[in-house]
Amino acid sequence: MERIPILKMGSFLLVTIQVDMHDQLALALQDDLTSRVVSDRATGVLIDISALDIVDSFIGRMLGNIAGMARILDAETIVVGMRPSVAITLVELGLSLPGIRTALNVDRGMELLRSARNGETGDDGRQIG
Amino acid sequence: MERIPILKMGSFLLVTIQVDMHDQLALALQDDLTSRVVSDRATGVLIDISALDIVDSFIGRMLGNIAGMARILDAETIVVGMRPSVAITLVELGLSLPGIRTALNVDRGMELLRSARNGETGDDGRQIG
Numbered sequence: 001m002e003r004i005p006i007l008k009m010g011s012f013l014l015v016t017i018q019v020d021m022h023d024q025l026a027l028a029l030q031d032d033l034t035s036r037v038v039s040d041r042a043t044g045v046l047i048d049i050s051a052l053d054i055v056d057s058f059i060g061r062m063l064g065n066i067a068g069m070a071r072i073l074d075a076e077t078i079v080v081g082m083r084p085s086v087a088i089t090l091v092e093l094g095l096s097l098p099g100i101r102t103a104l105n106v107d108r109g110m111e112l113l114r115s116a117r118n119g120e121t122g123d124d125g126r127q128i129g
Numbered sequence: 130m131e132r133i134p135i136l137k138m139g140s141f142l143l144v145t146i147q148v149d150m151h152d153q154l155a156l157a158l159q160d161d162l163t164s165r166v167v168s169d170r171a172t173g174v175l176i177d178i179s180a181l182d183i184v185d186s187f188i189g190r191m192l193g194n195i196a197g198m199a200r201i202l203d204a205e206t207i208v209v210g211m212r213p214s215v216a217i218t219l220v221e222l223g224l225s226l227p228g229i230r231t232a233l234n235v236d237r238g239m240e241l242l243r244s245a246r247n248g249e250t251g252d253d254g255r256q257i258g
Contacts, residue, residue, distance in 0.1 A: 004180070007143075008234060008236060014235075107137060
């Protein structure tokens, strides 16, 4: 299984990272995700990392890259499900995940995405006018 | 990473199977999922198998077990994202996945779960009275 599946939920995309990331897989994920943001006209990307025991600088950079690419394509990225121990290690390592928004879980992440969109475009998430 | 993460989305649970299943992992998933159905009061379980290249009798049985357990706990299970090649192989192997409902993708699966609930309880998914 060489690719991480990307699930479409309404106008959002959900990715669950369950396997150890390596260079090739991270690149494939970035490629797939950016393509899907465009083809599915996604306005938000949720990345669940609840299965990860550790987030090192490599994963941190990958998450930052994805968030940056998605932002250019007009989609917001939210990392959800981080374990408390991961947060502790990140701060201890001096990694603050710049440019990455986080939420407790998928539900909260989706709320955040919806409210971000509503704030931009009006109170019902659609473009005004 | 010895456990498959279970994501809560509203009153549904979502599981994405990305890794090769073996006995222990399947048992752990059944345990976790039934516990979560109860603790999260979930009414539906979505299992995404879009990452699977093959569904053999072992995985078929596991999916059937999960659907059966969830049903007893008053939750509906829907398998989503099956690849066309997997469907072909399943039928050729004589495996028809009895007792398992399927949907094209997560969006359709959630629609199916919502309409199943509405059909049971009234037109807005809540218990009447």
